[in-house]
Amino acid sequence: MKRGWITWDKSELPPEAFGSRLAIARNALAAQNLPALVVYSDLWKSNHGRFFSNFMPYFNRGLLVIPREEKPVLLCGLSPRVYPWIKSVTILEEILPSPNLPQRLLQVCSEKAWKKIGVFDLDQLPFDLYTPICAGVECVDVPSRSIRPAPDKWELAMYRRAADMVRKSLDEEMPAGVGLVDHEFVGRLERKFRLAGAEDLVILVTNGQAPPAPAKGAKLTAEFSVSVALEYRGHWVKSIRNAAGIASDSSAVAFGEDLSGPYPFDANKTGPIFVSHAEVRDHGRRVFFGDTYLNAQNGIEAL
């Protein structure tokens, strides 16, 4: 869960980044003659809302409304008691308490006289929101890929930083892992990554009998592999390492995962930011490795 340090470092992500991103969305709205774009956000599907506003829900849900002509507004399931904190880490100036999200959205549409709105990835809305919203206003699907085909320079810099953080820390910690109980090893990584600014983490381990999974209290052997998925300021990366040091093998069975969407990724798809990971058999044990890559116009680059 999101319990790491959620912040907005303007030297890393300047306010003009959001101006640029909102302009892309507004151009798309203009092209389709839509007055506003609605972006759903929850604990899991937080990336799109984060992209446009830096809003990261640590719990509950929200709808980010991006009007074509006005500033974005957040319809928020969280209590107004935390709005000062939300405003301190986002570009948002207006947050509307919304215990009933569809009702509040329809009220906003009515007040603005919007008969039709764009919704990011419409059919991926939770069913309890989709039904009342679509019953109350005409909704047009705006595929997220049409607005966010590739990471911008600010996103890319943070993906690189996150990937570097994971790679270096795993290089430091892997040698000490053998012989530790998996919980202890995972706890060490958890502490290290959260101190370094990770917002969310998913760490899976295996001794080679099965794919990586949550720690179970087993002692790690010389064949162990660890998978670390880390979210740094809204940007997920993933690396997989093994104690045997295997990093390539012609017999490897490879998989791809799209990292451009929400955690925990879409298996067997490759977007602009993706994980390529592989499994090899080594003396009867299953060994895993992988890293995060950028699929750029001039080729594939390891981050």
Added chain:
Amino acid sequence: MVNQHRLAQLTGLMRERGWDHLILYGHAWRKDHFRCLVNVSFSGTHAAAIVSRSGDVRCIVTDPWDAEAVNGTVVDDFAKGLKAAVSGSVAIAGMELMEARFVHAVGSPVSATLDVEELRRIKSADEIAKLQRACELADRGYQYFAQVIAPGMAEYELVAEVEGFLKSSGAEDNFMLIASGGTEVTGMKPPTERRFKLGDSVTTELTPQVDGYYAQICRTLVLGEPNPKQREAFGIFAEAQKAAEDFLKPGVNIADVARVQNDVFRKYGYGEYTGPKYTRVRGHNLGLHPDENPYVLEDVNYVVKKDMVIIAHPNTYLPLSGYMVFGDTLLVTADGCTCLNTTERKLFRK
């Protein structure tokens, strides 16, 4: 891997309701409906356990790693996978949070969420044992929290230390919020870069997950000597929590569990701080999700039953102290309740 007790409950429910298939759906945020039958923490995007009326269970997942863990089938297209797996009258537990495209693929299912949640509220002996282990870890986690906190440390650094401790000690996950400062603090949130100072009131709720089940503890700690207003505020919180614990038993209404807590605040002239402007809930159910229904609120009508596990926490803002928290996990017994936490009930100080 399949919880046979739960399977018997679910097939009974299906017969009663006339459902041919029941889908227990989970995604990364809400795995609880899936895990109430197949207690595996899947790591992929979506998972569904599909129960037929005859009691057959079939799992479909989107990540190849999960397919092995749940002995299920990996599907490239989850919507098509669901559609192919069901026929006749279909119900879905977790339908409200399911992506609309998946619900539409199934046809015209009905929601089984409320029915399945009601079954889940009454814990079996095995579930209670897991919740007791989670409570033990919550107690140890709070001891560690109180041990490592120090002036000058940032909130996020403390959270990193506690998360590391809980994971090292076997927690599968942990839901944790924090706040620090004085009367300007109106609620808890994720950790910030704020550094602790002498005189701070530091609030936290720790909710470690053990073998799928979350237990919770809420405590407040003052850095340095608590001032008279902080002490006075804590006295009110402790009295309110005790009122809930003394009152809770099978047959009482959850609205009254909230009311007896709020009445303590009213008695001291702080009734206005029991409403939504200053607080969220006076507690909630616990289980496979850290924040389950029913919420302990005066406008929630629900009769408490034996073997429910609830946290009573009168957490709210008071002008005396700023936001303060205090609460323990309670197991409803035949004639009352028992506290599963053992952490001292006091205003901690360091």
